Amino acid sequence: MNEASPVYDVIVVGGGPAGLTAAIALAETGASAALLARLAPYADNRTTALLGASTDLLERLDVWRRCRDQAAALQTMRLVDDTGRLIRAPEVRFSSDEIGLEQFGYNIDNRTLMTALEARAAELSSLTRYDDEAAAIDPQDAVVSVQTRGGQSLSARLVVGADGRQSLSRKAAGIDVMRRDLHQSALTFNIRHSRAHRNISTEFHTPRGPCVFVPLPGSRCSVVWVSATKEAQRLMALDDAELSEAAEKQSHSILGRINVEPRRNLFPLTIESPGQFASHRTALVGESAHVLPPIGAQGLNMGLPDDDDNVDIVGHAMSLGEDPGSPQVLARYQTARRSDVASRMFAIDIANRSLLSDFLPMQSLRAAGLHLIGSFGPLRRLAMREGLAPSWKRVG
Numbered sequence: 503m504n505e506a507s508p509v510y511d512v513i514v515v516g517g518g519p520a521g522l523t524a525a526i527a528l529a530e531t532g533a534s535a536a537l538l539a540r541l542a543p544y545a546d547n548r549t550t551a552l553l554g555a556s557t558d559l560l561e562r563l564d565v566w567r568r569c570r571d572q573a574a575a576l577q578t579m580r581l582v583d584d585t586g587r588l589i590r591a592p593e594v595r596f597s598s599d600e601i602g603l604e605q606f607g608y609n610i611d612n613r614t615l616m617t618a619l620e621a622r623a624a625e626l627s628s629l630t631r632y633d634d635e636a637a638a639i640d641p642q643d644a645v646v647s648v649q650t651r652g653g654q655s656l657s658a659r660l661v662v663g664a665d666g667r668q669s670l671s672r673k674a675a676g677i678d679v680m681r682r683d684l685h686q687s688a689l690t691f692n693i694r695h696s697r698a699h700r701n702i703s704t705e706f707h708t709p710r711g712p713c714v715f716v717p718l719p720g721s722r723c724s725v726v727w728v729s730a731t732k733e734a735q736r737l738m739a740l741d742d743a744e745l746s747e748a749a750e751k752q753s754h755s756i757l758g759r760i761n762v763e764p765r766r767n768l769f770p771l772t773i774e775s776p777g778q779f780a781s782h783r784t785a786l787v788g789e790s791a792h793v794l795p796p797i798g799a800q801g802l803n804m805g806l807p808d809d810d811d812n813v814d815i816v817g818h819a820m821s822l823g824e825d826p827g828s829p830q831v832l833a834r835y836q837t838a839r840r841s842d843v844a845s846r847m848f849a850i851d852i853a854n855r856s857l858l859s860d861f862l863p864m865q866s867l868r869a870a871g872l873h874l875i876g877s878f879g880p881l882r883r884l885a886m887r888e889g890l891a892p893s894w895k896r897v898g
């Protein structure tokens with residue numbers, strides 16, 4: 503049976519990290535907000551390297567204090583050319599103290615982060631939770647109507663589409679997406695190791711993709727190992743002892759003896775970008791708006807700025823009495839996100855392609871670029887700052 507419901511200012515569809523953050527931030531502006539998302543345990547063992555701007559946002563939303571003790575600081579990032587090719591790049595080391603920071607960010611288990619987000623969301627009286635999914639979304643002139651799988655009808659002046667890669671809200675808003683299969687997959691698992699990681703994240707660049715060891719609290723790291731899909735499937739099928747040995751070999755034993763922990767996951771990699779970030783009373787955030795291979799920790803670190811910009815624009819519009827889903831407000835969001843997302847997607851795509859390329863001039867260019875960054879302090883510091891936040895967004 504359909505139940506009537508009030509018209510919300512905003513409905514957030516999807517309760518991954520981008521959706522939960524959007525819902526908390528929007529509810530905090532005083533907007534009447536609904537979150538339409540299943541309350542379910544987080545499904546995989548991934549961790550997220552959150553850079554400074556992301557933890558700043560989580561701090562402002564009173565989320566970070568609930569999980570920071572379970573995160574490991576990332577103070578140094580090492581890039582190691584492990585291609586074994588004739589033309590190899592020198593090792594590049596980025597240290598946070600070079601740009602006056604104690605750390606670039608933190609690596610945290612996604613389950614821990616999600617628990618902290620859920621706890622904060624549950625405290626907000628202006629946020630109504632629907633433990634359900636959107637079955638149909640219909641943008642109209644004055645509102646967007648949302649039909650849930652459980653049979654409820656909801657409506658709002660704005661829908662925030664945080665429903666990930668197969669986004670129904672994106673489809674309902676008529677936004678096309680460009681999708682490129684990379685024929686690579688990422689194997690994720692966590693390890694215990696005998697040598698201290700000293701808060702150094704090390705990324706080995708192999709001819710099949712990067713393999714990164716990212717510190718976790720104690721003598722543990724999370725591993726994201728990107729390879730051609732067949733090779734990733736082979737690694738996935740190894741038993742624990744075999745995978746431990748393979749990881750130790752790939753890490754050149756820098757972490758000493760490695761023991762893999764139970765549970766691993768495999769993610770096929772794509773690059774996805776939509777034609778627009780907003781249309782028809784719908785604004786996209788997180789992976790409904792951009793999907794990247796896991797290089798340079800730019801995934802959720804691009805999704806949280808979507809939330810940050812969206813809440814700034816929507817909150818400001820509502821304080822002036824504007825309609826949060828109007829074409830003018832959506833156009834402001836589109837302008838705010840377009841260049842940042844496009845430039846980061848371009849950089850990550852080029853970094854990945856240059857690694858896989860057998861084309862000698864491309865390999866030389868990559869080696870020369872990394873050599874320049876590694877040996878020229880001002881350029882290295884610029885790369886670090888741009889990696890953390892685009893220059894036009896930084897204050898001071």
Ligand SMILES: Cc1cc2nc3c(=O)[nH]c(=O)nc-3n(C[C@H](O)[C@H](O)[C@H](O)COP(=O)(O)OP(=O)(O)OC[C@H]3O[C@@H](n4cnc5c(N)ncnc54)[C@H](O)[C@@H]3O)c2cc1C
Pocket residue numbers: 515516517518519520521538539540548549550551552634635636637664665666667668669670688690726769787788789790796799800801802803804805
């Ligand atoms: C191997 C790997 C490593 C990564 N490492 C990092 C990293 O170190 N740093 C980083 O910043 N990023 C990283 N990323 C990227 C990061 O994980 C993603 O950007 C992030 O999880 C996306 O969050 P999201 O909330 O946008 O999407 P999701 O987490 O996919 O959430 C979408 C949610 O919407 C729900 N949903 C879908 N359809 C509906 C519907 N119709 N109604 C209601 N709900 C719906 C889904 O069930 C899901 O819960 C990594 C990614 C991979 C694959």
